[in-house]
Amino acid sequence: MISWNTLPSKTSASCSISGLEINSLFRLVFASGKAKGIGRNFERYGMNRIEILTGFLKQDPNDSFSRYALALEYVKAGQTDDARREFEMVLANDPAYVATYFQLAGFYRTLGLKHEAEKTYRAGIIVAAKAGDAHTQSELEGALESLLTE
Secondary structure (H helix, E strand, O other): OOOHHHOOOEEOOOOEEOHHHHHHHHHHHHHOOOHHHHHHHHHOOOOOHHHHHHHHHHHOOOOHHHHHHHHHHHHHHOOHHHHHHHHHHHHHHOOOOOHHHHHHHHHHHHOOOHHHHHHHHHHHHHHHHHHOOHHHHHHHHHHHHHHHOO
16 A cells, blocks of 8 residues: 555656645645546555545644545445544534534434534534625525424
């Protein structure tokens, strides 16, 4: 297995890409929603997305984006305890990371934890309003309304 520190550099006539630059590029591509293709490229090196994101967190344990993305990967993999731990850690370390409220509340909802989901939606609505994020606030309000009518 290849670790982040030993990812080979790729060179061409016009540029050289180091492991750290690959890390930054992956974050940019992951954030843009194009991670599927790049994830397959890293799998050539024997790494899956969970390993990649765990590598990012070894470099920077306070990286909210990587921790949030790791939680989403754990959800996809059915690793509910790990997903919950990572989502809750994002909120504990970075309560202003508004996207987490929607995902964590929805996660609680799928686990049948209606009270936890409601608390999380309500907390997220407050955080989104303080941040001036009307779009996220509206999504959280809609999800809360849906939850309360179940």
